[in-house]
Amino acid sequence: MNHDAAAGPVPVMLVTGVLGSGKTTLINHILHGSGGRSLAAIVNDFGAVNIDEAVLSASGRSVIGLKNGCICCSLQGDLLRTLRTVLSHGSRIDGIVIEASGVSDPRGIAEALYDPILKDAVRLDSVVTVVDAEEHDVSDGLWRAQLDAADFVVLSKADRVTDKDVLGVRALLRAMRKKTVFVIREAADIPIDIFFGNPPERPDGREGGTPRRFADSRFVHLEWSSETPVSFSAFQGAVQTFAAQLARGKGFLSIRERPDERFMFQLVGTRASLSPSTQPDPTPGVQLVFIGREEQFDIERAKAALDAIRFA
Numbered sequence: 326m327n328h329d330a331a332a333g334p335v336p337v338m339l340v341t342g343v344l345g346s347g348k349t350t351l352i353n354h355i356l357h358g359s360g361g362r363s364l365a366a367i368v369n370d371f372g373a374v375n376i377d378e379a380v381l382s383a384s385g386r387s388v389i390g391l392k393n394g395c396i397c398c399s400l401q402g403d404l405l406r407t408l409r410t411v412l413s414h415g416s417r418i419d420g421i422v423i424e425a426s427g428v429s430d431p432r433g434i435a436e437a438l439y440d441p442i443l444k445d446a447v448r449l450d451s452v453v454t455v456v457d458a459e460e461h462d463v464s465d466g467l468w469r470a471q472l473d474a475a476d477f478v479v480l481s482k483a484d485r486v487t488d489k490d491v492l493g494v495r496a497l498l499r500a501m502r503k504k505t506v507f508v509i510r511e512a513a514d515i516p517i518d519i520f521f522g523n524p525p526e527r528p529d530g531r532e533g534g535t536p537r538r539f540a541d542s543r544f545v546h547l548e549w550s551s552e553t554p555v556s557f558s559a560f561q562g563a564v565q566t567f568a569a570q571l572a573r574g575k576g577f578l579s580i581r582e583r584p585d586e587r588f589m590f591q592l593v594g595t596r597a598s599l600s601p602s603t604q605p606d607p608t609p610g611v612q613l614v615f616i617g618r619e620e621q622f623d624i625e626r627a628k629a630a631l632d633a634i635r636f637a
């Protein structure tokens with residue numbers, strides 16, 4: 326490894342949070358607002374389409390995507406190899422931000438960072454869990470596991486709820502003994518210095534016992550693409566037939582009615598949106614991923630509904 330050992334271990338910030346909670350948005354703000362810091366990002370998309378990597382690449386920072394699995398379990402080895410590649414790059418690195426996929430248990434990732442091969446090269450400075458102020462399911466085991474692992478909690482989407490709601494979520498998190506909750510209403514609210522440079526006591530990265538792992542198999546996903554633009558009304562009609570079964574949908578879209586524009590599609594809970602895409606070097610057409618719980622998401626029917634719009 327090329328990393329300059331005399332400079333000490335490179336600080337790592339691990340960002341976790343359930344699907345659609347706001348991890349990529351937070352990291353985007355951090356990469357754009359990192360000042361003189363030289364930051365690299367490693368992002369893990371559960372599906373085979375690396376949407377988050379494409380979104381974050383617009384920051385101009387070094388962004389590496391790991392796809393088709395979860396870095397807390399099946400892709401642990403890929404994470405180690407990627408970290409070694411980042412560290413051996415030769416140029417100065419002041420920090421690495423890792424975005425876990427929304428289905429990851431962060432303990433599996435923290436454990437990987439304590440692998441002997443990396444132990445002196447990286448230091449886990451913060452585990453930051455993003456909590457959606459508007460939609461969260463306190464009974465969900467994965468949500469609780471991600472909170473248990475957090476050093477800090479970032480409350481996203483506070484702009485969508487009332488101040489009273491924000492107080493309510495803060496009280497809930499305090500009751501769960503989370504030390505510090507940051508409410509992010511704009512990029513300037515993000516305390517980057519706190520996330521890098523203040524590692525809490527972490528004896529060896531393991532909490533004792535066997536970490537509870539949340540298998541990716543609780544979620545299934547459908548990737549759907551089209552080489553040509555689609556009709557927006559047909560797309561909307563197709564997605565409406567299965568939106569209620571989804572935990573998440575996202576991707577890039579060219580639509581026939583607006584031939585000169587390119588859009589990013591986002592679906593979280595009951596909210597769906599299209600916004601102008603900032604994707605550098607876009608692939609023409611449509612690239613989408615839809616994620617749902619195994620017992621709820623009927624992939625075959627969703628695929629049939631989407632396939633029908635190729636000819637609409």
Ligand SMILES: Nc1nc2c(ncn2[C@@H]2O[C@H](COP(=O)(O)OP(=O)(O)OP(=O)(O)O)[C@@H](O)[C@H]2O)c(=O)[nH]1
Pocket residue numbers: 342343344345346347348349350351377426427481482483484485509510573575591592593598
């Ligand atoms: N209004 C508002 N929208 C937000 C905020 N944070 C994220 N969003 C929106 O929420 C949606 C999901 O945000 P992402 O940052 O992609 O969420 P994520 O956790 O990275 O999603 P996955 O990687 O798919 O799990 C997008 O439409 C964002 O624009 C926020 O603070 N306020």
